[in-house]
Amino acid sequence: MNDMTSILSEPVARLGATTITLGEALGFGAVVLLVLFLALIVALWRAGKARAEAAAEAADHARDTEARMADILQAQAEMQGRMGAIAEVFGARQAELTQSLGQRLDAMTGRLGQTMAEQTKSTHESLAKLQERLAVIDTAQGNIQSLAGQVVQLQAILSNKQTRGAFGQSRMEAIIADGLPHGAYEFQAGLSNGSRPDCLVRMPNGAPMLAIDAKFPLEAWNAIRAAEGADMQKAAAQAFRRDIEVHIRDIAEKYLIQGETQDTAFMFVPSESVFAEIHENFEAVVQKAHRARVVIVSPSLLMLSI
Numbered sequence: 001m002n003d004m005t006s007i008l009s010e011p012v013a014r015l016g017a018t019t020i021t022l023g024e025a026l027g028f029g030a031v032v033l034l035v036l037f038l039a040l041i042v043a044l045w046r047a048g049k050a051r052a053e054a055a056a057e058a059a060d061h062a063r064d065t066e067a068r069m070a071d072i073l074q075a076q077a078e079m080q081g082r083m084g085a086i087a088e089v090f091g092a093r094q095a096e097l098t099q100s101l102g103q104r105l106d107a108m109t110g111r112l113g114q115t116m117a118e119q120t121k122s123t124h125e126s127l128a129k130l131q132e133r134l135a136v137i138d139t140a141q142g143n144i145q146s147l148a149g150q151v152v153q154l155q156a157i158l159s160n161k162q163t164r165g166a167f168g169q170s171r172m173e174a175i176i177a178d179g180l181p182h183g184a185y186e187f188q189a190g191l192s193n194g195s196r197p198d199c200l201v202r203m204p205n206g207a208p209m210l211a212i213d214a215k216f217p218l219e220a221w222n223a224i225r226a227a228e229g230a231d232m233q234k235a236a237a238q239a240f241r242r243d244i245e246v247h248i249r250d251i252a253e254k255y256l257i258q259g260e261t262q263d264t265a266f267m268f269v270p271s272e273s274v275f276a277e278i279h280e281n282f283e284a285v286v287q288k289a290h291r292a293r294v295v296i297v298s299p300s301l302l303m304l305s306i
Contacts, residue, residue, distance in 0.1 A: 168270040172214040195254035211255035217243040252292040
């Protein structure tokens, strides 16, 4: 024991003034070894803890992965179910659409057939009416040819002054007789001043009578139509204007009698075209007739007036 103590008391190193014995060195080494051992244990514990944490984290990750895979599989199953439902709905809708299209095509085919039948019937009716109208046209053509002959006769009548005056008188009388009752008018009746208008229309309630003159100067008008060249037409127009103004003055002086006749008298023009030409090209004559209280009337205006 003493030998062991002496051995341990032997100095093994010197640090400055401090002498380190063998026992102290062994004790320091034991402490160092203990510290190293403890450090090794701590390192091993930490490594084990890290591995455990890594294993737990890996397990958690695996569980998350499994959960995600389960969610993906569930979503895939739901998607497959939805796709199956959509396919069923689409198939049903396609069947309904096919049926609806078939029904519409059938209805359209029926309507088309009915329309074609109606069009065929209408075409036959139109052709029948066309044939009837062609027959009417043939009849009218015959009437036109007959009227052409009558126009020739009318031209012969109008070429004579006396027959032309009789034509205007007869046309005026026909319009009056057709539009007024018998007894409401009188032809060639005398007035208090001795003049005889071509027609006197008796007004209701004892009102003054309306005088109508049918002696239109067609000679001067025909001269205008027959004139050749600007100078001759101008001279013929001046002669017509002079003759018609004289005629208007004569009507106003002879047929406007206060208390016996109306304050206006009619000057009858036996042609619508002549009436239109007067109003278009002889406005001054129309205005003078208006101031003289003489109304120029065509056959249609006379018919409307009475």
